[in-house]
Amino acid sequence: MSKPIVAIVGRPNVGKSTLFNKILGSRVSIVDNRPGITRDRIHAETDWLRYDFTLIDTGGLDLDSKEIIPVQMRRQAELAMDIADVIIFVTDGREGLTSVDRDIAQVLRKTKKPVIVTLNKVDTKHQSEHFYEYYELGMGEPIEISAELGLGIGDLLDEVVRHFETDRGTSYDDDVIGVAIIGKPNVGKSLLVNRILGEDRVIVSDIAGTTRDAIDTPFIDGDDRYVLIDTAGIRRKSRVKENIERYSVIRAIAAIKRANVCLLVIDATEGVTEQDKKIAGYSHENGKGMIILINKWDMVKKDNKTMSEFMREIRNELSYIIYAPVLFISALTGQRVNKILEEVKNVAAQNSKRVSTGTLNEVIGEAMLLNQPPSDKGRRLRIFYATQVSIRPPTFILFINDKDLMHFSYLRYLENKIRENFGFEGTPIRFILRQKTGRD
Numbered sequence: 110m111s112k113p114i115v116a117i118v119g120r121p122n123v124g125k126s127t128l129f130n131k132i133l134g135s136r137v138s139i140v141d142n143r144p145g146i147t148r149d150r151i152h153a154e155t156d157w158l159r160y161d162f163t164l165i166d167t168g169g170l171d172l173d174s175k176e177i178i179p180v181q182m183r184r185q186a187e188l189a190m191d192i193a194d195v196i197i198f199v200t201d202g203r204e205g206l207t208s209v210d211r212d213i214a215q216v217l218r219k220t221k222k223p224v225i226v227t228l229n230k231v232d233t234k235h236q237s238e239h240f241y242e243y244y245e246l247g248m249g250e251p252i253e254i255s256a257e258l259g260l261g262i263g264d265l266l267d268e269v270v271r272h273f274e275t276d277r278g279t280s281y282d283d284d285v286i287g288v289a290i291i292g293k294p295n296v297g298k299s300l301l302v303n304r305i306l307g308e309d310r311v312i313v314s315d316i317a318g319t320t321r322d323a324i325d326t327p328f329i330d331g332d333d334r335y336v337l338i339d340t341a342g343i344r345r346k347s348r349v350k351e352n353i354e355r356y357s358v359i360r361a362i363a364a365i366k367r368a369n370v371c372l373l374v375i376d377a378t379e380g381v382t383e384q385d386k387k388i389a390g391y392s393h394e395n396g397k398g399m400i401i402l403i404n405k406w407d408m409v410k411k412d413n414k415t416m417s418e419f420m421r422e423i424r425n426e427l428s429y430i431i432y433a434p435v436l437f438i439s440a441l442t443g444q445r446v447n448k449i450l451e452e453v454k455n456v457a458a459q460n461s462k463r464v465s466t467g468t469l470n471e472v473i474g475e476a477m478l479l480n481q482p483p484s485d486k487g488r489r490l491r492i493f494y495a496t497q498v499s500i501r502p503p504t505f506i507l508f509i510n511d512k513d514l515m516h517f518s519y520l521r522y523l524e525n526k527i528r529e530n531f532g533f534e535g536t537p538i539r540f541i542l543r544q545k546t547g548r549d
Contacts, residue, residue, distance in 0.1 A: 112154070112363060113162040113273050116189040118217075119199035120209045121169025124229040128199060128256035129166035132266065157266040160273050163363075165189045170213050187216070195223045195272045197265070202228030202253060205239030206246075214246045223272040226251040227265060232258055285327070286457045289338040289368035291361060291392065293384050296376045297404045301440040302326065302339045305449060330450055338364045365391050369457045369501070370398040370535070372449070377405045377419070377437070381426040389430055396502035398456035398536045399433040402449070407439040432528065434535055456535030462503060464531050466496045469505070476526040483516045490514035493545055504539040512542050 117125045133155050152165045167189045190196055198217055200210050217224045226246060231237045231253040243251040252268060254261035290298045306328060327336045340361035365371055371392040375385050392399050401423060409415065416437060424431055434452055438445045473495045482490035491510040498506050505527075509515060524538050 112366065113160070113194040114165065114192055114363075115162055115195045115197060115269055116165045116167060116193035117197045117199060118167050118170060118190060118213070120207070120213060123169070123199045123201045124256045125169070125199050126166055128197070128227075128229065128254070128262075129164060131256050131259055131262055132164060157270050160270045162270075162273070165193065170209075170216075190217065190220050190222065193220075193222060195225065195269050196220065197225050197227055197269065198248070199227050199229050200243070202231040202237040202239060205237075206242040211246070214248065217248075224248050225265065225268050228253045229256050231255055232260070234260075285334045285336055286370065286453060287336050287338060287368040288453055289340060289361075289364045289371045289392075289397075290374060291340055291365060291371050291388055292374035293376070293382070293388070296374045297440045298374050299339055301372075301374060301402070301404065301438075301446070302337055304440045304443055304446050305337065333450075333454060335450070335453070338368055340364045362391055365397060366395050368397055369460060370400065370453050372400050372402050372453070373433070374402045374404050375423075377403045377409045380419075381422055386426060389427055393430055393537055396460075396537055396539065398460040398502075399430060400449070400452050400456055400535060401427070401430075401433050401435045403435065403437045404440055406437040407442050407444060430537075432533065432535060432537065452535070459533050460502060460536040461500045462531065462533060462536075463497055463500060464503075469495050469497060469527075472526060472530045473507075473523065476523055480519075480522060483514060483519055485514055488514065490519070498541070502537045502539055503533055504541065506541045506543055508543050508545045510545065512544050515542055 117129055119125050133153055152163055155162065155164050196217060198213065200206065214224075214226075226243050226248045228237055228240065228243065228251050232255045237253055240251060240253065252261060252265050254265055256262070290301060292298055306326060325336050325338055327334070329335070373385070373389050373392065375381060389399070389401075403419065403423075419437075420435060423435060427433070434456070436445055436448060436452065438449070440446065473492060477492060482492065484490065488511065492507055493510070494508040496506055498504050507515075507523075520540055524540070527533065527538065
């Protein structure tokens with residue numbers, strides 16, 4: 110499952126950004142007593158108890174204003190509410206319930222999301238004189254806090270994570286292969302979904318940013334069960350002008366985290382861009398299987414060297430994911446699209462592959478005989494033992510005599526030897542180094 114998303118909303122100047130910073134333990138949002146300071150959403154990863162989640166701070170909601178900035182802030186907050194799993198509705202406990210609070214509450218009811226009514230600026234242990242007013246909202250018992258002093262924050266977070274226990278509808282059985290289709294805007298992701306499914310399940314447009322959210326489409330191919338996750342295109346931050354696209358980035362990254370395999374779609378007419386490399390990094394860092402799809406191949410002028418030259422560019426620009434297979438496709442014409450699911454099935458299996466400890470140590474031992482481990486000041490690296498400890502991605506522990514003697518180049522050499530012997534095509538490999546002493 111992806112991390113839950115928690116949005117902090119409320120009218121201007123009730124302390125939303127102060128609460129955001131207090132939960133994170135750092136000054137991420139700008140805090141000022143003037144309304145409208147937080148014009149753009151700010152989000153960050155955090156945790157409480159055993160739960161990891163994404164926290165979003167939003168600008169103040171002014172439902173009546175027709176001015177440009179308040180309208181944009183309202184739209185942004187509404188988007189935050191739309192993608193949130195839990196909403197913290199912040200009010201001013203010293204002022205009491207206002208007509209604006211009532212209007213916001215009415216909007217929140219329509220989301221059908223868990224809403225926690227929070228009375229901020231209650232700086233004493235005594236109950237706010239306005240406490241019982243909030244029951245008329247019909248949103249359960251309010252929680253009193255002081256974001257500035259840190260009072261009641263634990264109780265608030267306890268209530269937030271309580272809602273994480275419920276099924277959020279984003280998990281699938283272990284035998285279902287989750288496939289996230291990722292890439293920049295307008296590279297043909299939605300068209301590819303339609304081509305794979307053989308029907309128009311996703312809106313297709315040549316206007317960048319048509320797909321605003323992650324869309325899950327479960328389907329069966331033969332005996333295999335899949336769910337295709339079409340994500341909104343991820344733009345460079347400097348080009349993300351619409352708030353809605355900023356939230357699309359959060360959703361796209363969340364989709365990557367709950368997928369088994371990511372299909373990185375690259376526009377053949379543009380080649381590999383910096384943004385393609387950044388998006389590939391999201392998948393790699395999360396240990397997902399990956400297949401690189403060079404789309405719009407039908408639009409490229411070719412000779413007998415075109416494909417090999419493009420492959421060379423891919424391997425140079427995306428050198429850290431040389432494990433990923435590459436397919437040259439056209440979502441428009443269907444060229445090689447029929448090969449994608451076969452590759453997905455194989456990569457998902459490789460991402461979940463286990464190797465026996467005995468065979469693994471034979472390969473490591475042979476690798477050390479062929480290429481001696483590095484040494485420093487007369488002291489040589491020794492690898493005593495290796496074992497695989499987990500899958501998705503395949504992760505190995507190496508018990509060694511000194512971590513400082515393990516050079517990155519030698520670790521890459523061992524990775525290559527493991528791949529030569531066991532495959533692991535399409536999946537990253539992780540190593541954990543454990544220093545073993547003489548007593549061990």
